Amino acid sequence: MARVLVAEDDPLTLAGIEVLLANSNFQVVVTASTGVEAMDKLAAARPDLLVLDVEMPERSGLDVLRTLRSRGDQRPVVLLTGSIKDARVQEAMQLGVNGLVIKANAPRDLLLCLEAVAQGRRWFDQETLQRAMELVQSPTAAKRDPLQGLSDRERAIAALVQRGLRNKEVAAELGLTEGTVKVHLHKIFDKVNVRSRTELILLAKDQGD
Known part of the structure; x- marks a missing residue:
């Protein structure tokens, strides 16, 4: 069973994730409501993968991902978001994010994403991925970043x-x-x-x- 750290600042969304994963192959071993708290709990919790809200107080999920990768920590990271700018999706992909789920679709998509990631694959919300790929392929993409x-x-x-x-x-x-x-x-x-x-x-x- 894969050990999961979930960082989400909305209590209702967090409770929903815990219910969704309760009878799955994924065990929520620790939760956090800020990016700083997630980093503080990381060493003791020893999760196999992380589910991070993109927008959190103190440090965003993207901040946490960036710090992990800069430290050489390649544990799978799934970003969870209500909405995200295309340029930030592109940055997350460049940092090696493993999955991205839109919160409105989480009841349908989160388990699919986690199962794919646990098998070593990457999983992204298709509409968000398409927009990000169009940005990457744009002749002016370098100017935008x-x-x-x-x-x-x-x-x-x-x-x-x-x-x-x-x-x-x-x-x-x-x-x-x-x-x-x-x-x-x-x-x-x-x-x-x-x-x-x-x-x-x-x-x-x-x-x-």
């Missing part, structure tokens, strides 16, 4: 800087030294053609608009 050339770790650092964290805090979050963060940050500046943290934050915010 100014952070496209960054590595997983660099994306994680850029995301934390966008949230207002200082180098020391970024280092603690990602398990790096402060000096390493500074080196990565200068590489990020060069790659995205900015000169300061402020310009990087504005660039990242423009990407999310």
Whole structure:
């Protein structure tokens, strides 16, 4: 039986997921209501896979995914969302997300997604996947994502800087030294053609608009 961590800030949605998985091959071993709580509980819970709400307080599901991948943690991650911008779907796919389920369709799709992911396959809501693929294939796709050339770790650092964290805090979050963060940050500046943290934050915010 696969051990599952579920991070969802809406109590009714969380209860619904627990009921849905109650008689399945998936055991909910721990729940969280924020991204920070999910990260805090990860080591002790030792889940085989994670189901993360995209929009959560403190840290989003995408933030958690980004941090996991930057640390080399390749455990399967399924994102659960009411709606998601196409550019964010593209980023999630670049980070190696294993599945994406729309909340309105979760009673029908979540188990299908988890079963596919547990077998080593990827599963995405078809309409959302189609829009994301169209974005990837668009001639202007690179212009829409100014952070496209960054590595997983660099994306994680850029995301934390966008949230207002200082180098020391970024280092603690990602398990790096402060000096390493500074080196990565200068590489990020060069790659995205900015000169300061402020310009990087504005660039990242423009990407999310």
